[in-house]
Each structure stands twice: as structure tokens, then as C-alpha cells.
Amino acid sequence: MSKYDRIFNSEEVLEESLSPEEAVAAIAVVTAVADSSLENVDADFLVDILWGFEIFEEYSDDELLEIVDKLISLAEDEGVGTLFNTAYECLADELILDGFAAGVSVLVDEEELSIPQSKMTLLKNLQQGLEIEDEEAKEVINEVIDSFEELEEEDTDDEYEGVFEQFFEQEVYESPLGNFTVIIPVNLQQGGRVDSQEGAVSFSDDFGTLLRIDYYSLPSQEFVQIDAVGQEEYLRSILLNKYVPGAIAANVLDASVGYTEYLPDTLEGAYFALIDMPGGSTISKTQNNGTAVRLNAYRGLLAFIYRDFLYIVNSQRSFFDGETPGSIKEEAQEFKRKLLSFINTITFT
Template sequence: MTNYDKIFNSSEISQEPLSPEEAVAAIAVVTAIADSSVEEADPEILASILWEFEIFEEYSEDELTEIVDRLIGIAEDEGLGALFNAASKALSEDLVLDGFAAGIIVLIDEEELVIPKQKQPYIKKLQQALELEDEEAHEIIQEVIAAFQEAEDFEDDDTLGVEDYSEGVYESPLGNFTVPIPVDPQQGGKVQSQEGVVGFSDDFGTLLRIDYYAIPPEQLEELESIELEEYFHSILVDKYVPQAILANVPNAEVKYTEYLQDTLGGAYFVLVDMPKGSTISQQENNGTSNRLDAYRGLLGFINAEFLYIVSSQRSFFKDEPPGSLEEEVEEIKERILEFVDTIEFT
């Protein structure tokens, strides 16, 4: 057997169920242990690496560390082959490239920005196991290297300002809005931001998110000739929900839509049912941790040539069934509107 046959030629498969996102994390865990030992795997370090992935942006660092710790436990109890096969089975088609990138990012030499020569055979085996073409694999490797290079350039550029949230206010990089930060660091409050989106979350299940897009001039002209309700439906239901929610929670379903003609100059509300799609988990009696069911409310509106999609999450613990759909719609809609009232548009 070659050094990696125990991983990629194993017939064992863990019976522990993995979500597609956990499958990506599992590949990172397998990669980290492949040339070392389970004892050397650090859950916190691996979680901090994975937290940079967009698919994990709605997890808290503690939740991600908990997931990684569980995956390391599976590797220790059942072997790397069993964990990799479970990950391969759970990995959705749209996350295969993320899985490969998770392996790359664990092995990259951050100083030289290359994959060390002794690690290249593993990467080739991983590529083959995930059935990626050479061109696809090369592109992912280059993207990971470019991301490291960009981060390094940022750290070395003294002209770049560092965002300061000490006064409790977030300002969009484009300068189109400011908003008081609605989460408390003492309760695990976090601000995750990049151009086009900012999310506020904490350890108690709070999730408030603002996605924003500058509307191109030609699209603004088109808006004059089409109904806003039709426009918002095409953006939120036909594009945003499939790309931002269904891609990560395949069983999610739009349960309610409403056009609010007299709100914010015309707004569109969507409620999405997300089974096992909450950003927080509940500990079971057997020690495992399962993500909670959740509703996600989305409110789309236009302000000063920007399209905004503001969202909020409502999680349900097992002993807390949801109310009627009408009650949940009104509660989540009100929470979003209260949050929007705190935003100062410029």
C-alpha cells in the first residue's frame, strides 16, 4: 500500500451523518492528519482556517470548532478512510471544488505560497478521488494562492485603514450606509464583512445580514418599465434563495412571499423554511451536536440606486415548535423592519 491508500482506497465508511458543509470540513481534517497524527490536529486552528470559506460565514467560530472536533473524533475512532468516504458521499456537487480548496488551504506554505513538494502526491490523490480535471484543480490551487497573496498584501500596505468598531457602528466599504452594530461581543457577537455583504451574529442565534448591490444604469432604466414586485421576485426567489440558501440547505423551501407596496418605496418579503439550516446547534444527550431548524426572513428594497436584501434568522429548539406561519411571518418581518430603521443610508 502507498502512503495514502488507507485513505483513498479504503472500503470503510463512517455511519456518522455529515452535512455537505461538514463534508468540506472533513476533507480539511483528513488532509491535516494524513501525514501526521490525530493528536497533532488542532480543532481551533482548523476552524479558523475554514471560517474563511464563504459556506461557513454564518457559523460562529465556536460552532465550527465543535464540528471540527467531532470530525477529528471520527477519524480517531474509525480511521481517515472511513471519514473521507463519508465526506465524499455527503459532498454535494456544487461543493466539490470547496472540498478540494479545503485540502489545499491546509497544506499551502504561507511564506513561499506553494504546495510543499512532499505534499503534492497527496493533493494529486485528493484531486483524483474528487474526480477533478487537471485544469479545474490547477485553477483552485491558483485561487487559494491568490487569496493568500491578497491577504499578505493587505497586511503589508500601511495605507489601508483598519475598520474600527469600538464606537459600535459599521460603515459599508462603499460608503452607502452605516448601521449601529446590533450584537454584543460579550455574547459572542461577531461582524463578518466584505464588499457587498455584512453579517452580524452571536452565540444566541442572532443573525442579521445586509446584502447590497449597486444597480447598473441600464437596469435602472429597465426598472422604469417593469413592476417592482416582478423585479423583486426574480431577484429574491429566483436568484438569491437558490444561490445563498438552497446551495447550503438543499431542503430549504420558500413558504411565503409578500409585496409591501407602501414600505420603503416598495419592498418584497420572503420567508424561507430551513430544516437543519440554523447557524446554531443543539447538543444531544449522546454528545453529538445538530443544527437547529430555522426560518429565514428576507426583505428586498431599493435605496439610492442600491438593491438591499436584509435578512434575519429565527431558530427553533426541539422544545420550541414554531407558531403559525402568519405569526412567524409578522414577527420576523417586524424584526427586519426594526433593524432597517437603524440603518442610515447615504
């Protein structure tokens, strides 16, 4: 499950319908809140975005602000997924692409005149939620970015060609069990590696990247145990009493747990651990005598349950010569950010 499931996999709809204009505006509101919160939505920014659409050309700023405020209130009262479903139902066929364009406009970085890599997964989810074909989506993205810049069209096409290729042609790994797919986070043309075995897949390269997904099918009786001890205690025990000793400490003798935290609001409950691994990196350095010595490293782990599977996702940070870690809390915070960013590229099925 990605964090966007609550929006694009919801089945609820509002009791009241939306006007065509409100439906287009709702897509912008939904996109704005997907990676944020309703409290942080900038209504004035959304009004500026919507004002450039032909469908709103006869609306005043105050009228548009009234629409946006109404939609934010509906999302707060009824749920963002409910608002998205209702907007989609109320969008006439000829306005679907306008709705998508409104969402794309929200995601554009106005300084870089591009869509940040961190927003690509959200953009793909929005496209799929609106059932828009790749070619149509590509045309809309082109048009939106063109509207944000004043360069000549041929320069714009050259500048953003790589962005579109990355968005539509990303290589994807599919689990043999069919329980998830994930965008491969390393460049296979530059030596990136995908190592798959039963119940696990890891992605690595020569620059220190290591991202790994371990997954275990949970039998029905295991959920009885989870109910008995609680999800926090179950995940803590699995991670610290089984996974760390078996998968890490068995290979890195001096490995130790440096930080743990239960995250009740993340992935419907997740357990995080930071592991200190002296000499435990997957990257080595060669000493003067020619001997290869593995670098020191930290490993961040996040354990969570989705449907009938337990997942443990890993990320590594290696410390090269002269590098020293920050405080344990700073390192933990950065690991949590990296792990959740990676998990957002996973589509659970």
C-alpha cells in the same frame, strides 16, 4: 433610506411662518407622528407635555389644544417633513433646546421612566435634525427624565447612565462602499461577531441572533429593466429566483419558500419572503453521540432599492428543543416587524 428621511431630509417649508411657541409645539407633534400616524396622535397628551414648558406657562389648555390641532392639520395638509423644516427655521437659537426637550418628552416611557431602545434611532435623528451637539443633547435628556420622576437626582443619574452611554457610544459598522452605516446589533464584548465580505455584512452571536445585509450596486441599465417589468416583479424575481437559490437553498437542501408578500408602502416598495430551513440554522446542538446537528430555522428576507443599490436584509429564528413555530402568517408578521426595526437603525448615505 430610513423611514425618518421623509421628515429630517425633506427640503419643503410652509408658506406661513410659525410663532416661537408653535415651533416648539411642532417639534413635539413631529416626534409623536414619526413612528405612528396623524390619525393616532393624542392631542391631549401633547398638551399635557407642552404645558410643563415655561414658554407655555400663560397658555390655557384650550389655547394649547388649539395650537396642537392647527399643527396636526398643517402636517396632514403639507407633510410632516415640511412642518419640521418650518419649525426649525422659526426656532430662535435660545429655543432649540426647548424644541428638542419637547420631542424627548414625547418619547419617554412614563412607567419605566426611560426612553425605550426602539426610540433611540428616532431620538438620534431628531438631535441631528436640530443640529444639537451630543453633550447638550445628553443634558436635555437628563433634565427631561428628571422631570418625569421624583427620585433623588443622584439615584436618577445612576439609573440612566447606561441609557446615555448606549445612546451616545453605540458601536457602528460602516459599509466599505460608504453607502450605509448601521448600529451593530450584537454585543461584541459578549461574543458577538461581525463578518464582513464584499457586498455583505452579517451580525451574529451564540444566542441565535443573525442579522445580515446584502447590497448590490445597480448599473444604470438595471433601472431600465426595473421600469420595464415593475418594481414588484423585479424584486420578486431577484429574491426568489436568484438570492434564495444561490444564498440559501444551495446550502440548505430542503429549504423552501413558505410565504411571500409585496409591501408597496414600505421603503417605497419592498418584497418580503419567509424561508423554511430544516436543519439550516447557524446554531447547532450536540447529540448524545457528540455529533453537532444544526437546528431548524426560519429566515425572513426583505428586498428593497435605495438610490443606486439593491438591499436584501436577513433575519433568522432558530427553533430550540421543544419550540414550534406559530402559523406562517404570525411568523411572517413577526419577521417583518424585526426586519423593519433593524432597518430603522441603518443610515443610508
